Amino acid sequence: MSLQTKLQNVTQEFQKLQADMAKAVEARERLGTQLSENELVKTEFEKLEPLNDVYKLIGPVLVKQDQAEAKTNVNTRLDFIKGEIKRVEAQIKDIETKSELKKAEYIAAQTAFEQQQSQQVSP
Amino acid sequence: MSGPQQVNLTDLDLAQLADVRKQLDEELTHLTSSFQQLKAVQAKFRNCIECVRELKGGQSKPVLVPLTNSLYVPGKITDAESVIVDVGTGYYVKKTLPQATAHYNAKITYLNTNISALEEAIAKKQENMGSLINVMQAKVQEAGAKA
Numbered sequence: 001m002s003l004q005t006k007l008q009n010v011t012q013e014f015q016k017l018q019a020d021m022a023k024a025v026e027a028r029e030r031l032g033t034q035l036s037e038n039e040l041v042k043t044e045f046e047k048l049e050p051l052n053d054v055y056k057l058i059g060p061v062l063v064k065q066d067q068a069e070a071k072t073n074v075n076t077r078l079d080f081i082k083g084e085i086k087r088v089e090a091q092i093k094d095i096e097t098k099s100e101l102k103k104a105e106y107i108a109a110q111t112a113f114e115q116q117q118s119q120q121v122s123p
Numbered sequence: 124m125s126g127p128q129q130v131n132l133t134d135l136d137l138a139q140l141a142d143v144r145k146q147l148d149e150e151l152t153h154l155t156s157s158f159q160q161l162k163a164v165q166a167k168f169r170n171c172i173e174c175v176r177e178l179k180g181g182q183s184k185p186v187l188v189p190l191t192n193s194l195y196v197p198g199k200i201t202d203a204e205s206v207i208v209d210v211g212t213g214y215y216v217k218k219t220l221p222q223a224t225a226h227y228n229a230k231i232t233y234l235n236t237n238i239s240a241l242e243e244a245i246a247k248k249q250e251n252m253g254s255l256i257n258v259m260q261a262k263v264q265e266a267g268a269k270a
Contacts, residue, residue: 037211044210044226053217055207062207062215070214077212 003113010109014102017095024092031085038078045071132258137266140259147252154248158241165234168227175223178203 045067048054054070055062135143181203187195206223207215218226 041211041214044214044216048216051217051219052222053207055215055217057213057215065214074212074214 003109003116007106007109007113010102010106014099014106017099017102021092021095021099024088024095028085028088028092031081031088035078035081035085038074038081042071042074042078045074132255133261135258137259137262140255140262144252144255144259147248147255151245151248151252154241154245158238158245161234161238161241165231165238168231168234172224172227175206175220175227178206179220 045054048067050067052067054065054067056065056070057063132140132143178200181200184200184203186198186200188198189195205217205219207217208223208226210216210226
């Protein structure tokens with residue numbers, strides 16, 4: 001493979017990693033918002049007295065829910081979101097390490113290519 | 124966004140200053156828009172509190188319930204002592220009037236902390252923008268004097 005092709009390949013791979021990173025960061029942010037919203041609901045539920053009925057919005061209809069069931073639902077959702085956050089954060093770290101390696105690869109490929117260029121000019 | 128750079132504004136040339144100014148502009152627009160959004164949400168909550176207040180003592184009051192934008196049916200308030208409040212993620216909770224008012228007041232206070240933090244950030248950015256523009260004007264004058 002010519003040095004120029006190698007350089008182009010490495011550049012493409014690096015850009016793909018950047019795009020993956022952007023997507024992962026966006027996912028992490030979305031999960032963060034969901035986490036705070038669900039924690040708000042959880043605190044709200046903890047203040048509930050027996051007279052406070054809980055309703056869930058299903059389409060245009062408010063359907064009465066069992067308090068205990070609603071609390072369990074929110075807790076399960078919270079656990080799921082926390083798990084997802086851990087997963088995405090590990091993903092971000094992984095992409096970061098790969099990005100650093102790719103950057104080093106790019107610098108090496110570019111130096112080699114430039115050396116070759118200068119050698120061709122001044123044989 | 125890159126971390127804070129302790130670069131002297133006077134060290135930068137006009138082109139770089141223009142870049143920094145553009146960046147500050149974008150940040151300022153973004154902060155101001157967030158600020159307005161928070162204020163709007165606060166206003167909605169205040170509106171909710173007002174509605175709850177109006178509901179008080181409305182037991183068996185006749186009302187008109189909208190079915191569409193131009194179609195209403197007459198009805199009566201059966202329970203003027205409780206309302207159903209949106210608490211987030213699709214859940215709604217039936218609360219008494221004082222509970223609902225307390226809930227909305229708590230939300231408004233929570234937003235206030237965020238709003239004051241935003242106000243501080245906006246003031247700082249505007250300060251930065253001011254000094255940047257001063258430096259830019261000085262540079263332009265300098266360049267004009269040299270020419």
